[in-house]
Amino acid sequence: MFKLFLSAPRTWCLKYFISVLVLFLSIHAVSNLALAAASEAHLKGKFGPLHDWPIIPLSMMLMPDGRVFAYGTDTDGNQGAKLHYVIWNPPAGTGAEAFKVLPNTTNTDTFCAGQALIPNTGHALIVGGDAVVNNKRNYANNDVNIFDPTTDTLIRQTKSMAFKRWYATAVTLPNGEHAVLGGRDDKFLEGVTEDTYSSTPEVRSINGSWRVLSSATSSIAYGELGGASWYYPRAWVNPQGNLFILAHNGAMFKLDTRGTGTLTKYATKTSSSRTILPSVMYAPGRILSIRRDRSAVIVNINGTGEPVLSSAGLLAKDHQHGSATVLADGQVWVNGGSSTGNTLDGRVLESELWNPKTNRWTVAASATTARLYHSTSLLLPDGTVFTGGGGAPGPLKQLNGEIYYPPYLFKTDESGQLAFRPEIIDAPTTVIGWNQSFSIESDESITRVTLVRVGAATHTFDHETRFFNLPISQTGKIVTVKSPRTAKVAPPGFYLLFVWNAEGVPSVAKIIQIG
Ligand SMILES: [Cu+2]
Numbered sequence: 001m002f003k004l005f006l007s008a009p010r011t012w013c014l015k016y017f018i019s020v021l022v023l024f025l026s027i028h029a030v031s032n033l034a035l036a037a038a039s040e041a042h043l044k045g046k047f048g049p050l051h052d053w054p055i056i057p058l059s060m061m062l063m064p065d066g067r068v069f070a071y072g073t074d075t076d077g078n079q080g081a082k083l084h085y086v087i088w089n090p091p092a093g094t095g096a097e098a099f100k101v102l103p104n105t106t107n108t109d110t111f112c113a114g115q116a117l118i119p120n121t122g123h124a125l126i127v128g129g130d131a132v133v134n135n136k137r138n139y140a141n142n143d144v145n146i147f148d149p150t151t152d153t154l155i156r157q158t159k160s161m162a163f164k165r166w167y168a169t170a171v172t173l174p175n176g177e178h179a180v181l182g183g184r185d186d187k188f189l190e191g192v193t194e195d196t197y198s199s200t201p202e203v204r205s206i207n208g209s210w211r212v213l214s215s216a217t218s219s220i221a222y223g224e225l226g227g228a229s230w231y232y233p234r235a236w237v238n239p240q241g242n243l244f245i246l247a248h249n250g251a252m253f254k255l256d257t258r259g260t261g262t263l264t265k266y267a268t269k270t271s272s273s274r275t276i277l278p279s280v281m282y283a284p285g286r287i288l289s290i291r292r293d294r295s296a297v298i299v300n301i302n303g304t305g306e307p308v309l310s311s312a313g314l315l316a317k318d319h320q321h322g323s324a325t326v327l328a329d330g331q332v333w334v335n336g337g338s339s340t341g342n343t344l345d346g347r348v349l350e351s352e353l354w355n356p357k358t359n360r361w362t363v364a365a366s367a368t369t370a371r372l373y374h375s376t377s378l379l380l381p382d383g384t385v386f387t388g389g390g391g392a393p394g395p396l397k398q399l400n401g402e403i404y405y406p407p408y409l410f411k412t413d414e415s416g417q418l419a420f421r422p423e424i425i426d427a428p429t430t431v432i433g434w435n436q437s438f439s440i441e442s443d444e445s446i447t448r449v450t451l452v453r454v455g456a457a458t459h460t461f462d463h464e465t466r467f468f469n470l471p472i473s474q475t476g477k478i479v480t481v482k483s484p485r486t487a488k489v490a491p492p493g494f495y496l497l498f499v500w501n502a503e504g505v506p507s508v509a510k511i512i513q514i515g
Contacts, residue, residue: 038414039410039414039415039416040414041365041405041407041410041416042407042410042411042412042414042416043362043407044353044362044363044364044365044407045333045351045353045364045365045404045405045406045407045409045410046365046404046405046410046416047365047366047367047368047402047403047404047405048094048384048402048403048404048405049368049402050368050369050400050401050402051094051095051400051401051402051403052094052096052399052400053086053088053099053388053389053398053399053400053401054075054084054086054096054099054101054399055070055071055072055073055074055075055077055084055085055086055101055399056072056073056077056374056388056389056390056391056392056397056398056399057070057071057072057086057088057376057388057389057401058071058072058073058111058112058374058375058376058389058392058458058459059071059072059081059110059112059113059115059376059457059458060376060378060386060455060456060457060458061115061116061117061124061378061454061455061456061457061464062378062379062380062381062454062455062456062494062496063117063122063124063149063454064117064122064149064454064494064511064513065122065149065511066089066090066091066380066381066511067087067088067089067090067149068087068088068089068090068378068380068386069085069086069087069124069147069149070085070086070087070088071084071085071086071104071110071111071113071126072110072111072112072374072389072392073111073391073392075101076397077391077392077397077398077399078392079111079130079137079392079393080109080111080130080137081104081109081110081111081113081129081130082104082107082108082109082110082111083103083104084101084102084103084104085101085102085104085110085147085154086099086100086101086102087099087100087102087149087152088100090380090381090382090386091382094401094403100152102152102154104154105154106143106145106154106155106156107156108126108129108141108143108145108156109129109130109131109132109141110126110129110130110145111129111130112129112130112166112167112458112459113126113127113128113129113130113165113166113168114126114127114128114165114167114168114169114170114180114183114232115127115170115456115458116170116171116172116178116456116463116464117172117454117456117464117493117494118146118176118178119172119176119491119492119493119494119513119515120176120206120492120515121148122149122494122513123146123147123148123149124146124147124149124456125144125145125146125170125178125204126144126145126146126147126154127143127144127161127165127168127170127178127180127204128140128141128142128143128161128164128165128166128168128180128183129141129143129166130166131164131166133187133189134189136187138166138187139164139166139186139187140164140165140166140183140184140185140186140187140198141164141165141166142160142161142162142163142164142165143156143157143160143161144156144157144159144160144161144204144208145157157208158208159208159209159210160210161180161202161204161210162200162202162210162212163183163185163198163200163202164183164184164185164186164198165180165182165183165184165185165198166183166184167182167183167184167230167231167232167459168180168181168182168183168198168232168233169181169182169232169233169234169235169461169463170204171235171236171237171243171463171464172237172464172491172492172493173203173237173241173243173257173491174237174241174486174487174488174491174492175487176206176492176515177203177204177205177206177257178203178204179201179202179203179213179235179243179255179257180201180202180203180204181201181221181222181233181235181243181245181255182197182198182199182201182222182223182229182230182231182232182233183197183198183230184196184197184198184230185197185198195224197219197222197223197224197230198222198223198230199217199218199219199221199222199223199224199230200212200213200214200216200217201213201216201222201255201257201261203257211260212260213255213257213260213261214260214261215259215260215261215262215263216255216257216260216261216262216263218253218263220247220249220251220253220265221233221245221247221251221253221255221263221265222235222245225249226247226248226249226251227247227248227249227250227272227273227274227275228248228275229245229247229248229249229251231248231275231459232275232458232459232461232463233245233247234246234247234248234279234289234461234463235255235463236281236287236301236463236466237488237491238254238285238301238488239284239285239301239302239486239488239489240304240488241486241487241488242254242255242256242257243255243256243257244287244301244307246270246279246287246289246299248272248273248274248275249272249273250269250270250271250272250273250291251265251266251269252265252266252268252269252270252299252307253265253266254266266306266307267306268306268307268308268309270289270291270297270299270309271291271292271295271297272291272292273289273290273291273292274292274320275459276320276321276337276341276373276459276460277289277290277291277292277319277320277322277460278290278319278322278323278324278334278460278461278462279324279461280324280325280326280332280462280465281326281465281466281467282326282330282332282356282466282467283330283356283466283467283468284302284466284468284484284489284490285300285301285302285489286298286299286300286301286302286356287299287301288312288324288332288354288356290315290319290322290324290334293318294314294315294316294317294318295311295313295314295315296311296312296313296314296315296354296361297309297310297311297312298310298311298312298359312354312359313359313360313361314361315334315352315361316350316352316361316363317337317339317348317350317352318337318338318339318346318348319334319335319336319337319338319348319352320337320338320339320340320341320342320346321336321337321338321341321342321371321372321373321374321375321390321460322334322335322336322337322348322371322375322460323335323336323337323371323375323376323377323387323457323460323462324377324460324462325377325378325379325385325455325457325462325465326379326452326465326466326467327379327383327385327406327408328379328383328406328408328450328452328496328498328506328509329406329408329450329500329504329506330356330450330467330469331353331354331355331356331406332353332354332356333351333352333353333354333364333377333385333404333406334351334352334353334354335351335352335367335371335377335385335387335404336348336351336367336370336371336372336375336377336387336390337371337372337460338370338372341373342372342373342393342394342395343372343395344370344372344395344396347370347372348370349366349367349368349369349370350363350364350365350366351363351364351365351366351367351404352364353406353407364407365404367387367402367404368402369396369398369400369402370390370395370396370398371387371388371389371390371398372390372391372394372395372396372398373390373391373393373394374389374390374391374392374394374459375387375388375389375390375398376388376389376457376458376459377404377457377462378455378457378462379452379455379465379496380403381496381508381509381510381511382508382509383406383408383409383498383506383508383509384403384404384405384406384409385403385404385406386401386402386403386404387401387402387403387404388400388401388402389401405418408504408505408506409421409505409506412503419503419505420505421501421505421506421507421508422442422443422444422446422499422500422501422505422506422507423442423443423444423507423508424440424441424442424497424499424507424508424509424510425441425442425443426439426440426441427440427441427497427510427512428512431513431514431515432483432512432513432514432515433483433514433515434483434484434485434486434487434490434514435482435483435484435485435486436482436483437480437481437482438480438481438482438483439478439479439480440478440479440480440481440497440499441477441478442477442478442479442499442501442507443477444477444501444502445475445476445477445501445502446472446475446476446477446479446499446500446501447472447475447500447501447502448469448472448499448500448504449469449470449472449479449481449497449498449499449500450467450468450469450470450497450498450500450506451467451468451470451483451484451490451495451496451497451498451512452465452466452467452468452495452496452498452509453465453466453467453490453491453493453494453495453496454493454494454495454496454511464493466490468484468490468495470482470483470484475502479499483514484514490514492514492515493513493514493515494511494512494513494514495511495512495513495514496509496510496511497509497510497511497512
């Protein structure tokens with residue numbers, strides 16, 4: 001009975017089963033091929049090839065002419081910027097011919113200095129840095145140096161800071177001056193002294209003189225407390241024109257830089273972070289800050305009262321020593337780092353994108369190599385992000401970089417091909433005021449205009465960058481937009497101006513000056 005039941009139908013069954021299996025496998029193979037061909041670049045972006053760098057670019061600034069000014073090590077990747085600095089011209093590519101290695105003749109070691117652009121000249125201001133005492137490194141200096149991109153020279157200034165600063169932050173103020181905060185003043189001398197920190201800020205006027213904010217001294221805001229808040233203090237100009245300071249331990253302050261300075265501590269406190277986790281101003285008065293245990297918080301400092309906190313969810317990975325970069329579309333890209341500090345064990349190659357509209361994180365493209373301590377990321381005028389460096393010290397001497405191509409640069413048809421980009425035909429070449437209307441002409445119909453302040457990045461922190469959507473009242477090849485309302489919202493200086501077409505693809509930016 002059993003045999004009878006199985007014999008003929010079984011043969012038929014087996015044949016049927018095999019043909020279905022063959023059909024299934026072939027469909028599966030075809031769809032697999034299709035899957036292999038489908039690119040996710042329009043969703044996750046893509047990294048370009050690893051390329052060499054003449055130094056480890058542990059400090060980088062985008063200059064008004066679109067070139068990158070970088071410094072940090074010698075040409076063997078050893079600690080110390082006393083010998084060289086580098087100019088990279090991104091439109092010339094990533095070959096040796098795109099780089100200029102220039103001698104530093106200032107006698108200042110700018111290793112781990114503070115930096116910001118000077119708004120009226122477009123020169124780079126570099127404050128403090130490293131010093132060698134008794135043949136030991138990691139002491140501090142109070143030197144002030146200025147890089148002039150029209151002559152590519154770095155000149156030591158006669159007026160030095162009142163305090164030595166190693167790991168200070170220099171913030172451009174609404175009136176074009178610079179506030180310099182934090183840094184270590186002196187280092188432990190065996191059996192003689194303890195480490196001391198520059199817990200008193202100072203302001204550099206436009207004529208180069210320095211004013212000490214003697215009534216605003218604080219160990220928590222920018223000294224040895226506050227979770228080592230001397231370590232590149234996280235500071236931005238808030239929409240009221242004061243400095244907002246977010247200590248690594250979560251304490252928050254307002255610094256009025258007028259006169260000898262007035263520091264006010266907010267009652268509001270956020271969770272603890274690390275000195276080696278990034279924060280970035282992604283919209284006017286809004287900061288995305290990465291805290292401990294992969295958490296992220298939004299700090300809204302637009303009101304005149306206490307800062308308002310809200311959650312920005314959890315990242316997929318712990319990016320200690322990673323960077324956060326605001327992209328041309330206002331999304332924030334976090335890359336690099338490690339879950340184990342400056343070691344390769346927990347290195348994170350996957351980058352992540354945060355969309356401020358949805359408050360969601362998505363895992364984006366993976367890099368080729370680790371970016372740990374002394375790595376940096378910088379948004380370039382073509383809408384890509386350069387990320388490079390790491391080391392001095394660290395497990396790898398990263399005399400190299402990679403370029404990240406964000407999703408907006410790709411066709412959405414899954415081909416992985418770069419999309420056609422609109423071009424800016426005409427944009428202002430003279431200085432634009434605040435709340436001022438101006439016209440932009442493109443070769444395509446413009447549907448969106450964005451503005452990103454040129455970056456100054458080092459040690460996981462780009463305090464200069466900030467993002468704006470400029471509302472446009474009509475679409476067309478010529479649109480009129482209005483610059484940001486005030487210098488408090490958009491400090492004077494240089495901004496990348498991107499126009500977007502209907503497909504959501506940005507132009508290469510024109511760099512405009514607001515002042
Ligand atoms: Cu450093």
